[in-house]
Amino acid sequence: MRTFVLISLFVGAVLTGRAQKSVTGLWTGTLTNDSTTARQDQSFEIALTQYKEKVYGYSRRTFIVNDTLYYVLKRVKGKVDGDICEVTDDEYISYNFPGQVDKGVKVTYYFHLNQHDSTWSLDGRWSTNRVKRNFYAMSGTVAMREETNLDNSKLFAHMEELRIAKEVPFYAAYKTPAAPPTASPASKPVTKPANTELARAEKQAPKQEAVKPAKNTRREENEQKKQTAAISATAEKKADDSDQKQAFSKTVSDSNPSSNTDTKQVQTEIAVTPAGKKQPQETKINTSPVAVNSTPVVSAPAAPRNPAAAEFVHERTAAAPQVVNFRSDSLSLALYDNGEIDGDTVSVLLNDEIILARQGLKASAIKKTIQIPADKDEVRLVLYAENLGRYPPNTGLLVVHDGDDVYQLRFTADLQQNAVIVFKRKQK
Numbered sequence: 001m002r003t004f005v006l007i008s009l010f011v012g013a014v015l016t017g018r019a020q021k022s023v024t025g026l027w028t029g030t031l032t033n034d035s036t037t038a039r040q041d042q043s044f045e046i047a048l049t050q051y052k053e054k055v056y057g058y059s060r061r062t063f064i065v066n067d068t069l070y071y072v073l074k075r076v077k078g079k080v081d082g083d084i085c086e087v088t089d090d091e092y093i094s095y096n097f098p099g100q101v102d103k104g105v106k107v108t109y110y111f112h113l114n115q116h117d118s119t120w121s122l123d124g125r126w127s128t129n130r131v132k133r134n135f136y137a138m139s140g141t142v143a144m145r146e147e148t149n150l151d152n153s154k155l156f157a158h159m160e161e162l163r164i165a166k167e168v169p170f171y172a173a174y175k176t177p178a179a180p181p182t183a184s185p186a187s188k189p190v191t192k193p194a195n196t197e198l199a200r201a202e203k204q205a206p207k208q209e210a211v212k213p214a215k216n217t218r219r220e221e222n223e224q225k226k227q228t229a230a231i232s233a234t235a236e237k238k239a240d241d242s243d244q245k246q247a248f249s250k251t252v253s254d255s256n257p258s259s260n261t262d263t264k265q266v267q268t269e270i271a272v273t274p275a276g277k278k279q280p281q282e283t284k285i286n287t288s289p290v291a292v293n294s295t296p297v298v299s300a301p302a303a304p305r306n307p308a309a310a311e312f313v314h315e316r317t318a319a320a321p322q323v324v325n326f327r328s329d330s331l332s333l334a335l336y337d338n339g340e341i342d343g344d345t346v347s348v349l350l351n352d353e354i355i356l357a358r359q360g361l362k363a364s365a366i367k368k369t370i371q372i373p374a375d376k377d378e379v380r381l382v383l384y385a386e387n388l389g390r391y392p393p394n395t396g397l398l399v400v401h402d403g404d405d406v407y408q409l410r411f412t413a414d415l416q417q418n419a420v421i422v423f424k425r426k427q428k
Helices: 002-020 154-161 169-175 196-204 218-255
Strands: 025-033 042-051 054-065 068-081 084-095 107-116 119-128 139-147 322-326 330-337 345-350 353-360 366-371 378-385 394-402 405-413 417-425
Touching: 025 119, 042 068, 042 084, 042 139, 042 154, 042 169, 054 084, 054 154, 068 154, 107 139, 154 394, 154 405, 322 394, 322 405, 330 345, 345 394, 353 366, 378 394, 378 405, 405 417
Parallel strands: 322 417
Antiparallel strands: 025 042, 025 139, 042 054, 054 068, 068 084, 084 107, 107 119, 119 139, 330 366, 330 394, 345 353, 345 378, 378 417, 394 405
16 A cells, blocks of 8 residues: 555656646757658757647748758647647748748647756657648658757747747747846934923023124125226226227328318218217228139048948957867858848958958858868857848858758847857867
8 A cells, every 4th residue: 555655656746747847938959851852851940838738839940952041930839738749830920932832731740748867858740731632741750959048049030030029928038137126115214302301491592583784784885886986987988989089080180181072981970960969870881893713612522431341340249159060171151141131241250361251141152161271170250240231130040061060050240249150170
């Protein structure tokens, strides 16, 4: 009986542990076809949110054909039944396939939630439905692992460009900054009780009336005297100026008798009316034309500024580097836009030397082969954002071919930070 109770408790604990883990989260991996004629391995990501037995979210697949990167972003929904999670395509959100896709073709995924050590995986199969005679059902396998660093996701980077990333609850919570700690309310100051005897004595003391200042203090009298003296000095100065003007006018008249006939040319004549009022002054204005240089001054147009590629590379910070371990002495690089083609432009530097300048990222590959000397075990690649495109930041996909090994690296750069990839030679 005791043994039966212990087994029951152990089974209950295991089932409870499984029930506590939901499929909510970001899962990344590969999707493989069973057919040998169709595309083989495809990069696959799916973000799922589980609510009771229902599941909803988004998926994204990418594959390369003839050096062109294709992607498809879909909305998915499904349900959880025991250890099986069944997810089916619900709606096409974005894709860059040529022509139109048949939206009647749906992909269904059957996931098994497994725990390996401290990590979880979603492994299972996928298949398409058959909607027409010329569309055959396809199937394959899918292997996914849980990704806890959401900043590494190509799916969410693409959804950010489409302004729909915040529709995923756990991603919105991940991107929401933590609220600053609230300060405890300040305690009110404690007022000490007043001395009752001192208060009683102050109350009984006779009130003294405030002494009113005298009406005219000595300081005010001095200021008034200064103002009166200043006014008198101003009046005397005006009178002296008037006398000087009259003396000057009389001297000119006596020395040049003919000036009385041309008074309008040398001075202004003021007539006094019997009432003592001055008439308006009349001044003769010289209306002879003045020679003006009419030749227009044309300034040379400023030469358009053509800044050098990666002009501020050393002024920007460097992101945490991604590391690739390589074997060959030559590596083939291919650059793609990772999502919507929005005009992203980058420059690429290898050990501080520009190897690609001002390249606009597209769905088609921008290729470059780099040679690594045998005596070098490490090289540093920097991806510099020349602009941000329509959907900041600048995002791209770098595919590295090292012999038969292929590495896909998503990078993000902006006007403050460069993306960095470090290649380290594998030791034999």
